[in-house]
Amino acid sequence: xxxxxxxxxxxxxxxxxxxxxxxxxxxxxxxxxxxxxxxxxxxxxxxxxxxxxxxxxxxxxxxxxxxxxxxxxxxxxxxxxxxxxxxxxxxxxxxxxxxxxxxxxxxxxxx
Amino acid sequence: xxxxxxxxxxxxxxxxxxxxxxxxxxxxxxxxxxxxxxxxxxxxxxxxxxxxxxxxxxxxxxxxxxxxxxxxxxxxxxxxxxxxxxxxxxxxxxxxxxxxxxxxxxxxxxx
Numbered sequence: 001x002x003x004x005x006x007x008x009x010x011x012x013x014x015x016x017x018x019x020x021x022x023x024x025x026x027x028x029x030x031x032x033x034x035x036x037x038x039x040x041x042x043x044x045x046x047x048x049x050x051x052x053x054x055x056x057x058x059x060x061x062x063x064x065x066x067x068x069x070x071x072x073x074x075x076x077x078x079x080x081x082x083x084x085x086x087x088x089x090x091x092x093x094x095x096x097x098x099x100x101x102x103x104x105x106x107x108x109x110x111x
Numbered sequence: 112x113x114x115x116x117x118x119x120x121x122x123x124x125x126x127x128x129x130x131x132x133x134x135x136x137x138x139x140x141x142x143x144x145x146x147x148x149x150x151x152x153x154x155x156x157x158x159x160x161x162x163x164x165x166x167x168x169x170x171x172x173x174x175x176x177x178x179x180x181x182x183x184x185x186x187x188x189x190x191x192x193x194x195x196x197x198x199x200x201x202x203x204x205x206x207x208x209x210x211x212x213x214x215x216x217x218x219x220x221x222x
Contacts, residue, residue, distance in 0.1 A: 042213040
């Protein structure tokens with residue numbers, strides 16, 4: 001059965017801290033791993049990773065995938081209160097039939 | 112603008128009633144999905160459809176039904192057989208390239 005595990009489930013930091021969120025997965029016929037940020041309603045897309053070792057970067061956020069060890073990390077540097085959200089990791093299979101989501105990491109950034 | 116529209120945003124259901132949640136997309140995507148999210152939990156797949164007139168059960172399909180008569184539309188009916196329907200429901204579609212686009216969600220409450 002396809003599975004996605006995220007850690008930690010909850011994290012509280014202060015503005016300016018750097019955080020690393022973890023996502024490990026087991027999926028048959030892996031196609032891609034995606035990171036989403038969910039604030040109040042729908043998740044918003046952050047990154048899609050398909051190849052190992054290639055870092056994707058967007059401002060203070062970056063992510064990398066390790067297909068051998070079956071995990072990905074999402075880094076956020078110089079955190080701001082606006083980064084407070086639930087960060088969801090999802091994997092899709094090669095047939096595009098299913099997106100399996102992890103439980104999410106709830107990040108709280110305190111001023 | 113291209114996107115996914117879910118309606119209504121908030122829905123109240125009495126015990127024993129069926130209700131239908133609407134999901135429409137103008138992205139020309141083939142695949143559409145329905146997820147349920149409970150507080151503090153990730154997204155769980157209810158149903159998905161890869162093509163018009165075809166759909167498959169996800170992990171928690173019991174008490175739900177769907178139809179896919181048009182490419183743009185994938186309505187979800189929450190039947191009276193669903194014993195615990197209070198949740199946040201998200202509709203998504205994918206282009207086949209891997210990324211999922213989400214609607215803004217419908218919050219269903221049983222009264």
